[in-house]
Amino acid sequence: MDNHTSLTADVTGGVDTHKDLHVAAVVDERDRVLGTRSFPTTRQGYRQMLAWMRSFGRPVRVGIESTGSYGAGLLRFMQAAGIEVMEVTAPDRHDRRKRGKNDDLDAQNAAHAAFAGHRTVTPRSRDGMVEALRVLRVCRKTAVNARRIALQMIQNTIIAAPDGLRDQLRQMTRMQLIRTLAALRPDLTTYRDLEAAYRISLKSLARRYLELHDEIADLDVMIGAIVNELAPELLARNSIGQNSAGQLLLTAGDNPERLRSEASFAALCGVSPVPASSGKTVRHRLNRGGDRAANSALHIIAIGRLRTDDRTEAYVARRVAEGHSKLEAIRTLKRYIAREVYGVIMQRQKQINATGIAA
Incomplete structure (x- = not known):
């Protein structure tokens, strides 16, 4: 399919990534598929892909699958070219059952998702x-x-x-x-x-x-x-060691500004409260989603503070006296720690952006 539109029109790309070949698709301003093509996973292949997308118009956004593995090189190339990149998450299973699956369809689905802003997140930059x-x-x-x-x-x-x-x-x-x-x-x-x-x-x-x-x-x-x-300021906080600090930095990424708020960071770490109310009982439960390694790091910090910090010990004791379980009290404590960590990381990121320390 090569029905080229005006080169001044805005287009959106989508890429289904693989080890040796990436399959790219382009949709127009009305989300209609303009073309699908395969390219090798080399710098020359990336240049050819971008040139091919530009032959349809001005790429305003590209949705890429697996930016942390097969799509990492393409992610860095597109970002260096000034193209906005969105990471496309797993496709809807119901839609896949109806339409079937092949690489061309996956690339088109990635383009549709990037166009509509569905199933997309801002990827970690992976360049620092x-x-x-x-x-x-x-x-x-x-x-x-x-x-x-x-x-x-x-x-x-x-x-x-x-x-x-x-x-x-x-x-x-x-x-x-x-x-x-x-x-x-x-x-x-x-x-x-x-x-x-x-x-x-x-x-x-x-x-x-x-x-x-x-x-x-x-x-x-x-x-x-x-x-x-x-993160020297993070290490200076109570019960935050190098291993926990390192994991939380990884979760935030080189571009933590992609996280809209401390609430989104808490959700990413799996410590945001999940409603579990029924009838007259109003409560929240542990969040079993998110980055489990980051959740584990926050848990280690919480347990460390529970053993070494009088205020933390008093807080957990008060929550238990109010009728909450100790596990629920620790869950709430992890949420507060996530807020604290997010503030420290974002403050440090502002300093890094100002001085270029991580360039």
């Missing part, structure tokens, strides 16, 4: 220090998981090891055990012998554990430096 923080934290998380697996394998291997070897190792602390195993000098030519095979395996696992341990320590230094630079 918060994105660098995210990448490092993801790397650290996988390293921690791999280290835990290595330790589990060491423990399981020792349980099944020959008695003589097992008796030498079972009374050691974790790091004593790891360093002892890493220092073993088994004869590699005797790997057919059972005990020698166990010693070779345990040495390999212990060295793997230590390498991952050092890797995590290096990543912690880099992550800590970014968090300290981005």
Whole structure:
């Protein structure tokens, strides 16, 4: 479909993203589909896509699926080109059942959603220090998981090891055990012998554990430096450590101004109150939506303050005395903390925008 309109007309784009090919669609000012085409996921492909969209008119907005994964490169390209980008969320299942599914339809649905402003959110910009923080934290998380697996394998291997070897190792602390195993000098030519095979395996696992341990320590230094630079005021607050602060910065993103209010930040963190009233009973329940990692960070902060801050302890005690459960009191406390965190992050973002610290 290539029914070109006036080049001065406003058009809206939509993109269904994939690993190797993106499928783009364009709709006109009346939300009519003007064309659909595929482009490679390269910078040249992005340029061709934008030129193709401009051949129909002036792109005022582009809806992109999966801006945090397959669409991340296209997101950065479009933002650098001055195009407003909206992240398109999952399509309506009822509509999909009626119309069916293929890549062209998905791209057209993304364009329709961007045109109407339905199923769209302002995406994180993913071009600053918060994105660098995210990448490092993801790397650290996988390293921690791999280290835990290595330790589990060491423990399981020792349980099944020959008695003589097992008796030498079972009374050691974790790091004593790891360093002892890493220092073993088994004869590699005797790997057919059972005990020698166990010693070779345990040495390999212990060295793997230590390498991952050092890797995590290096990543912690880099992550800590970014968090300290981005949010020193957040770290100065009671019970907010580097891990919690880092997660809340990730949730807010490089462009927290996309969040319209502290209420939207609370909803994003899954701490906004959800009505659960029935009949004469009026109450709210925990919100099980939102970013669960951010919710967990707020919960850790709330528990920390409940243990260390007299005012927080008195507040929770008062809520419980009023007939609320302790869990409901903590939910309310998390909502207040989200408001506090949002204010600190937005104030810091104004400073960053003024000084260009994260450029």
